[in-house]
Amino acid sequence: MKRGRLLTAVVAPLVALVIAFGIAALALLLVGINPIDAYREMIVFGTSTASLIITVNDAIPLFVSALAVAIGFKMGLFNIGVEGAYLLAALFGAYVGALYSITPVLHVLSILVVCVAVGALWAFIPAILKVRRGVHEVISTIMLNFIAFSLSAWLFLNVFNAETSGLTVATDLIPVTGWIPSLNVVLGWFGIEPRAGSNLSGFLLIAIVLGVVYHYLVNKSRFGYDLRASGINPSAANASGVDPKKMIIKTMLISGGLAGLVGVSQLLGFYHQYPQDFPGGYGFAGIAVALLGRNHAVGMAFGAVLFGFMNRASLILDLKDVPKEIVTIIQGIVVLAVVIVYEIISRYVDRRTVAAAARATEADEGVVAVAT
Amino acid sequence: MTAVVERMRLPARSRRILVIALIGILVMTISEVITGTEDLTSRSTASAALRLSIPILLAGLGGLFSERSGVVNIGLEGMMIAGTWFAAWGSWTFGPWEGVLLGIVGGGLFALLHALATVTFNVDHIVSGVAINILGLGAMRFLSSVVYTEDTGGSVIQSPPIQGIDNLSLPFLAGGDLFGWNSPDFLGWLELKGWFFISDVSGILRGFFGDVNWLTLIGIAIVPLSAWLLWRTPWGLRLRSCGEDPWAAESRGVPVRRMKYYGVVISGMLSGLAGAFLVLVQAGIYREGMTGGRGFIGLGAMIFGNWIPAGVLGGSLVFGFGDSLRFRGSDLVKSFILALAIGLILAGIYAMTRSNVRRAVVQGSVGAAFLVFFMLVGEVPNQLLNAIPYLITLFVLAVASQSLRMPAADGARYAKGEAR
Numbered sequence: 001m002k003r004g005r006l007l008t009a010v011v012a013p014l015v016a017l018v019i020a021f022g023i024a025a026l027a028l029l030l031v032g033i034n035p036i037d038a039y040r041e042m043i044v045f046g047t048s049t050a051s052l053i054i055t056v057n058d059a060i061p062l063f064v065s066a067l068a069v070a071i072g073f074k075m076g077l078f079n080i081g082v083e084g085a086y087l088l089a090a091l092f093g094a095y096v097g098a099l100y101s102i103t104p105v106l107h108v109l110s111i112l113v114v115c116v117a118v119g120a121l122w123a124f125i126p127a128i129l130k131v132r133r134g135v136h137e138v139i140s141t142i143m144l145n146f147i148a149f150s151l152s153a154w155l156f157l158n159v160f161n162a163e164t165s166g167l168t169v170a171t172d173l174i175p176v177t178g179w180i181p182s183l184n185v186v187l188g189w190f191g192i193e194p195r196a197g198s199n200l201s202g203f204l205l206i207a208i209v210l211g212v213v214y215h216y217l218v219n220k221s222r223f224g225y226d227l228r229a230s231g232i233n234p235s236a237a238n239a240s241g242v243d244p245k246k247m248i249i250k251t252m253l254i255s256g257g258l259a260g261l262v263g264v265s266q267l268l269g270f271y272h273q274y275p276q277d278f279p280g281g282y283g284f285a286g287i288a289v290a291l292l293g294r295n296h297a298v299g300m301a302f303g304a305v306l307f308g309f310m311n312r313a314s315l316i317l318d319l320k321d322v323p324k325e326i327v328t329i330i331q332g333i334v335v336l337a338v339v340i341v342y343e344i345i346s347r348y349v350d351r352r353t354v355a356a357a358a359r360a361t362e363a364d365e366g367v368v369a370v371a372t
Numbered sequence: 373m374t375a376v377v378e379r380m381r382l383p384a385r386s387r388r389i390l391v392i393a394l395i396g397i398l399v400m401t402i403s404e405v406i407t408g409t410e411d412l413t414s415r416s417t418a419s420a421a422l423r424l425s426i427p428i429l430l431a432g433l434g435g436l437f438s439e440r441s442g443v444v445n446i447g448l449e450g451m452m453i454a455g456t457w458f459a460a461w462g463s464w465t466f467g468p469w470e471g472v473l474l475g476i477v478g479g480g481l482f483a484l485l486h487a488l489a490t491v492t493f494n495v496d497h498i499v500s501g502v503a504i505n506i507l508g509l510g511a512m513r514f515l516s517s518v519v520y521t522e523d524t525g526g527s528v529i530q531s532p533p534i535q536g537i538d539n540l541s542l543p544f545l546a547g548g549d550l551f552g553w554n555s556p557d558f559l560g561w562l563e564l565k566g567w568f569f570i571s572d573v574s575g576i577l578r579g580f581f582g583d584v585n586w587l588t589l590i591g592i593a594i595v596p597l598s599a600w601l602l603w604r605t606p607w608g609l610r611l612r613s614c615g616e617d618p619w620a621a622e623s624r625g626v627p628v629r630r631m632k633y634y635g636v637v638i639s640g641m642l643s644g645l646a647g648a649f650l651v652l653v654q655a656g657i658y659r660e661g662m663t664g665g666r667g668f669i670g671l672g673a674m675i676f677g678n679w680i681p682a683g684v685l686g687g688s689l690v691f692g693f694g695d696s697l698r699f700r701g702s703d704l705v706k707s708f709i710l711a712l713a714i715g716l717i718l719a720g721i722y723a724m725t726r727s728n729v730r731r732a733v734v735q736g737s738v739g740a741a742f743l744v745f746f747m748l749v750g751e752v753p754n755q756l757l758n759a760i761p762y763l764i765t766l767f768v769l770a771v772a773s774q775s776l777r778m779p780a781a782d783g784a785r786y787a788k789g790e791a792r
Contacts, residue, residue, distance in 0.1 A: 031518050078498055133770045138446055138498060139675070140769070142668045143762040150759035158753060288506055291499060323517035325528065328510030336485070336503040339495045347494075 008345045009299065013292060015345075016338035017306075024330045028322070038322045046313030050198045057201045058308035060265045061086075061279075063301055064207055065286025067214050068119075068258035070295040072137075074218055075231040075251055081126060081141030082259040083283025084148025089118040090263030091152050094171045094274035095160045101175035108268060111178055112261065119260020120253045122148065127252035131245045137252070145283075156274070170275040180268040203265035210258070215297040227251060259283065288335045294342065307331060393686075394573075396715065401572045403711035417696060417704070418576040422584070423654065425692020426591040427452070427646040427663075431670025432677065432684040433598050434479075434642035439679060440602060441635025442615035444783040446501025447486045449667030450508025451640040454478040455647020457512040460658030461519060463534040463651070471534070472587070472648045479644020480637050482508055487636040491629050497783050513660060531658035534651070537587055585653045587645075592685075594642070599681040611635055615779035618786040629788060643667060665762065672765045678776045687768075694764035698757040705752050705760065713742035 025035035045051060065082050072079040097111040126140040156162050162171045182199035194200070218224040229237040230247050238244055262282050267274065289307055293300030310331065314324040431448050438445035458478030463471030482504055489500040513528060520526025525533075602608035613621040614631045622628050646666070651658050669691050676690070677683025697705050716739030723732040 027514065078502070080502070129766070129770055135766075135769045136675070139668055139672050140766055142665055143672075143766045146665055146762040147759045147766070150755050150757075150762075153758075154753050154755035157755070284506070287502055291503065323514060323528075325510065325514040325517045329507070329514050332503065332507030332510040335506055336489060336500065339499050339503065340489055340493045343493045343495050 008342065008349060009294060009296065012294075012342040012345055013299070013303075013334075013338050015341045016292075016334050019337040019341070020330045020334035023333050024326050027329060028326060031323075033322050038317060038320070038326070041316050041320055041322075042310075042313035045316035046309050049192060050195055051312050053194055053198050053200050055305060055308040055312045056204065057199075057265070057269075058311055059301075059304040060201055060203055060207045061262045061282040062285055062289050062307055063304035064210060064258060064265075065262045065282045066289035066293060066300040066304060067210060067297070068255045068262065069287050069290040070293070070300060071214065071218065071227070071258065072251055072255045073231075073290060073295050074224075075227045075247060076234070077248060077251055077255075078138045079123065079126070079141055079252065079255045079259070080138055080287065081123060081144050081148075081283070082255075082262065082286055083280065084141075084145035085119045085122045085256055085259035086262035086283055087278065087280060088122055088148050088152050089115040089260035090267045090278060091155060091160070091171070091274050092118045093260075093264065094174065094267055094271075097174040097178045097268075098172040098273070101177050104177045107175070107178040108180055111174070111268065112264060115260040115264055116257040117260070120257040123252045123256020123259065124249070127249045130252075131248055156276070160274075162274070162276070168275045168277060170271075170273045173273045174268070178268060179272055180265075182269065199269070201265045201269040203269055206261075207265070210261070211297040211301060218295075223250070262286070285331075288331055291335050292338050294338075395718075396711075397573060397576065398569060399715045399718070400708070400711040401569055403707050403714060404572075406710060417693075417700065419584075420696035420699065421689065421693040422588065423692075424695040425688040426588050426653075427649050427666050428670045428673050428691050428695075429685060429688035430591055430594070430642050430646035430649065431667045432673035432688055433594060433681065434639040434646070435671045435674040436598065436639075436677075436679060436681065436684055437602075437611075437635045437642065438483075438639035439635075439674070439782050440615045440779055441611050441632045442618055442779060442781045442784060442786065443487070443490050443632055443636050443639075444497040444501065445483075445486065445636065445639050446498050446668075446671070447482065447504030447508070448501075448639070448643045448670055449663060449665065450501075450505035451479040451482045451486075451643035452647040452650075452663045452667045453505075453508040453512055454482045455644030456651050456658050456662055457515060457531075457647075458644070459648035459651045460531040460534050461515075463536075464531060468535050468537045468652055471652055472537070472645065475648030475651070476641045476644045479640040479642070479647060481640070483637045483640020483643070484633075486640070487633045491632045491636070491786075494785050494787055496785075509660075516658075516660070526658075529660040533657050536652045536656045537585060587649050587653050591645075591649065595681045595685050602681070612779070614786075615782055618781055618784070622788070628786060632786075643670075646670070669761065669765050672769055675776060675778075676768055676772050679778055690768060691761060691765055695761040698760045702752040702757070705757060706746060706749070709742050710746045713739045713746060715739070716742065 021039070025039075028035040028038060046055065065086065068082050068085075069079060093111045093115040096114045097107070101107065102110070122144065125144060126135070126137045129135040129140050130137050156171070157169075160171050162169050164170075180202040183202050183204060184194055184199055187194060187200055216224075218227060226237065226242045226247060229240070230242055230244060234244055237247075263278065266279055271278070285307060289300055289303040292303035292306070310327040314327040317324040317326065431452055434451070435445050435448055455475040455478050459471040459475030461471075462474030466474075485507075486500055486504050489495040489503075490497050516526070516531070517528045520528070520531050600608075602612060610621065610626045611631045611634060613624075613626055614628050614635070618628045618632075621631075647663065650662055650666070655662060670688070673687030673691055674684050676687035677685070697708055716735050720732045720734075720736030720739055723735060
């Protein structure tokens with residue numbers, strides 16, 4: 001049984017990947033491009049040291065975003081609002097962090113607190129709207145995304161007084177004490193010497209801690225039990241004393257808090273300020289990663305690295321006259337394929353389990369018949 | 373046809389909506405007098421609101437067909453994106469009406485995918501919908517990068533400018549041509565009289581009927597058509613029975629899966645038409661991200677409209693009006709906020725007379741907050757104007773969500789021959 005489940009968990013994403021790359025290959029063939037060459041270029045370019053570091057740096061926010069989405073998924077709650085939440089949180093973090101300078105670790109921690117608080121507060125809006133007014137969270141969080149884009153654009157220029165710095169408009173620079181150092185030192189221990197300007201984000205460690213905490217919270221804690229119970233059978237959970245409204249509020253707050261951390265790796269690791277073109281899209285991509293990783297911490301880590309790899313490796317395609325947008329197709333198909341394949345496999349496993357049970361029962365009955 | 377009219381005249385509810393709409397216009401007129409802006413009930417605001425509400429309406433009706441058959445369709449946005457791309461490509465390659473057709477087909481194809489996942493493979497409806505949205509965006513970007521190369525004047529994120537679809541004015545009401553004869557413009561004449569309230573109402577109506585687009589008319593015609601299809605034909609009864617209780621429907625011999633396929637594919641075709649409208653009537657070009665969440669706002673309109681065509685129309689007009697405000701500058705928005713404040717305070721007073729203290733306090737204080745905002749804020753910043761349609765959607769849903777009833781088995785997993 002346990003083995004069957006593990007098999008499903010590994011096989012489904014793999015089959016989905018094969019399907020996605022297969023369909024993408026067909027699409028490439030249709031426009032007259034040799035897909036094998038394109039994929040080979042991607043692999044060669046994507047596996048250089050510099051590319052791998054960029055892949056991991058890209059995977060970190062994707063992973064945190066996936067965690068934020070997944071904790072909601074676990075109880076059937078769809079927080080599509082990670083995108084807006086993390087942009088707002090990063091903006092506030094950048095503004096507050098630039099106001100003061102204290103000892104290094106404390107400064108970083110205080111910025112993290114600001115980001116978590118902003119994310120959680122933002123997620124509180126759809127939570128309260130759902131609990132008190134019955135507004136479905138998918139619609140409210142999507143509306144809040146658009147509101148967050150407008151709000152942050154306004155705050156950025158009018159309230160936080162972003163000014164031209166270098167090539168772009170950006171908020172004030174956060175003092176060095178608020179920076180998260182890179183992990184290049186650690187890479188050096190393994191004999192890897194990255195090029196200048198190629199830095200492995202130090203937030204990686206925090207992301208790993210978040211993943212571990214997520215795993216234990218969901219699978220080993222009382223809260224996680226209630227969470228999963230509410231997801232599988234809300235009325236049974238309610239009957240056993242889980243207050244669905246409180247669960248919704250708590251889960252949305254945690255999800256929002258995690259969402260607040262999505263932009264921190266880039267903010268405190270690279271930019272040290274909030275520029276106008278602060279990288280977006282991690283919130284939406286995180287949904288895909290959570291679906292791909294089936295809400296499992298390890299699965300999502302793989303998914304995040306895979307997406308990061310595809311994003312990075314696709315850059316070579318433009319130079320080879322292959323539209324790099326092919327990876328967005330792969331990413332879209334893989335998400336749809338993984339849920340379908342998972343459904344098919346688990347239906348098959350279920351049927352086999354039922355058949356095995358039926359056979360066992362028949363055998364038992366046979367024994368009983370012989371005995372009498 | 374009388375049956376359809378009967379259906380659309382939902383006894384108490386829609387009469388109440390009509391009364392509220394008229395009071396709303398009255399309040400806005402008062403607000404205009406106070407602030408000295410005249411645009412809030414003018415024909416240009418009304419026609420912009422109508423134009424902007426059609427994509428929302430079509431998406432909402434799409435959601436209606438899907439959810440009435442029991443399939444939640446969060447993928448409306450992705451299907452609409454497909455509609456925008458294919459409509460632009462069709463118009464660019466063949467002509468505007470072929471564009472409309474291709475937009476419908478494009479949306480329908482993505483809907484087929486959603487139906488495959490949710491109906492055949494029983495995937496969670498929201499998960500599949502989210503995936504459709506991601507895929508829609510990605511696939512269209514890929515197609516753009518292949519088709520709209522540099523020499524065409526387009527790029528990865530936009531098509532070359534394309535030919536749109538023409539406008540017309542309705543005869544008699546708004547002075548349109550009838551077989552070459554220039555008919556009188558009755559509503560325009562009334563609007564110019566400058567009579568308090570009456571001229572305001574006719575200004576709004578003149579905006580609805582004058583210089584309208586063919587696709588707008590088609591979009592509005594789909595409302596009674598949907599009502600007739602869903603409530604007055606055996607086919608519609610079967611479709612709705614799948615949304616209410618697929619297991620019972622199955623036991624009565626309804627081909628549940630096929631009905632759900634119909635519902636979802638029609639949903640996608642309407643979303644595709646919504647996308648085509650955006651391209652061929654509003655923008656005259658395909659741009660990535662031009663749907664701007666209108667698929668989701670359409671879902672909001674459907675929920676606000678209580679899963680009924682006439683209700684969806686009402687919801688879309690509200691959201692379309694909200695959408696039109698942002699293009700018309702800060703003064704108009706302020707005037708609208710004042711109208712909101714007056715309306716809410718009036719509603720609070722009304723609740724007080726019904727001795728519903730809690731509602732009175734909530735509505736009164738929200739109204740007062742709007743009033744304070746109106747008096748303190750000098751000018752609404754441009755960036756915040758963009759948030760208005762989304763704020764209104766959120767606000768309206770927060771006010772309206774509770775007394776609604778969705779189809780009983782909406783979003784339920786159904787497998788043929790299995791118990792519920």
